[in-house]
Amino acid sequence: MSEEAGSQGEPKQKEWEFRVGVRVDPAEGLLSTGMDEVNGLINRGGKVVSIEGGGAVLRKLNKDDTSDDPVMTLSGCDMKVVIDMTEFGSNAASQEHDRLYQEGLELINPYIFIVGREHEPADTEAARDDLAQGKELFRQALEIDPGNGAAWWIIGKAEQVLEDTEAACDAFRKAYQLIQNNPDAAREYMFECLKLGRTKQAIEAARHARKLKPEDMGLVANLALALMIGGELEEAADTIEIALAGAPDDPINVNLQQRIAEIRAGNQPQPQNLADLDE
Template sequence: MIKRLISFFAGDRSARGGVLVTSDQEHDEVFKRATDLISPLTKMHGRQDSFPEGRRQSLFSGIADLHAVTAYNPQNWAAFWFKGKAYQALGNKDAAKREFQASFALEKQNPDVAREYGISCSELGLVDEAVLAAKHALELKPEDAGLKANLALALLLAGKISDAKETIAESLKASPYDPISKSVERVIGEVISGKRKQPRFVADLERSC
């Protein structure tokens, strides 16, 4: 019990809600309550827009519930993943990466787990981790053009320009009109031509050349 309380109170201060899970039934109920709060406020891939304060508090409440869930059941990879999505929506990149990493450590067969872990690494400029996670996700779902684009972006941020160019070409071959893939292709071309400096972080892509 002491270890569970330590694990729970090691979470984000703003997300502590005094929640404590002590049984499997409570675990399931609190997990559902949390995911019902978080799911409508997040995007499948990437950060949501800014929220009114009331909706931010819903995310913090969901996080508090999920801290209690993972304190009781540290093997619940989905709870860590949903915490990552909530932090991602709130713009807390470090916390999102921590939770996605914990989810990925437990679940290696779900491409969305690897995808979000890789995205969170790219956000922080952890390019080697981002490349490995993006490759892992693509191995699980090799036909997914979006995963190819994610890998191309990770390779670009890692400075592996020729590999990035080859990978984004494969993505566009699978989905020629995908706007994200076309944007990544454009940035890669600008880096190769010298029009744009080599990006290191995802935020660099939003800056002028």
């Protein structure tokens, strides 16, 4: 995700549809869905056109069940909300959101670590002040548009710079829940979960990222890593084989395959978090 990814520009269609409700996630527990996005659009000039009754949300009891008649379980309920976006972005609140977002980005962006791009060191008082002020500006923007998942993503990157893993994990969790179609949000959340030993959440996020972009062997390897730390060694071994087949010269894949084999053989201890791999 680029640092500009969170700006919600002019919509290309007049009406947007959202499913709003609650659901039970196996890794995250009880979650609301769609509410922050809808409230944010309303705050920024969108208007509710209609609300239609929904119904039950079901999920497979066994996620690997590929039969024609899988066993399903109730996981939530929802309804459809249609928003007229004709006047989105035209009110004062939306303009204030955009100002806060842009000023916050200008403060945080120089310090964000992104592969292939230079960044400023964050070990000075001035840098810490910039990051703190930038985070505050983003939080003010989120009061106007709580559905802006990329704002949470940038806050998460700022917390990474500050080495506050708990805060980074919380920010990326919100980004992951709001930006379900972006594998980068899932990947960042996965790594922060692995730092904290939250392997169940990490595995679910890694599975989601791979599903979004199955051709990305880096995401396949990330899933293998999460499975390994989560103790799912047989599946981890199978998954890293797929990553190696797609990217055989990647040293990360080679090293990860070796580590998984050593743990399975009892020659290396079972890691509980990401830091254990360095011991």
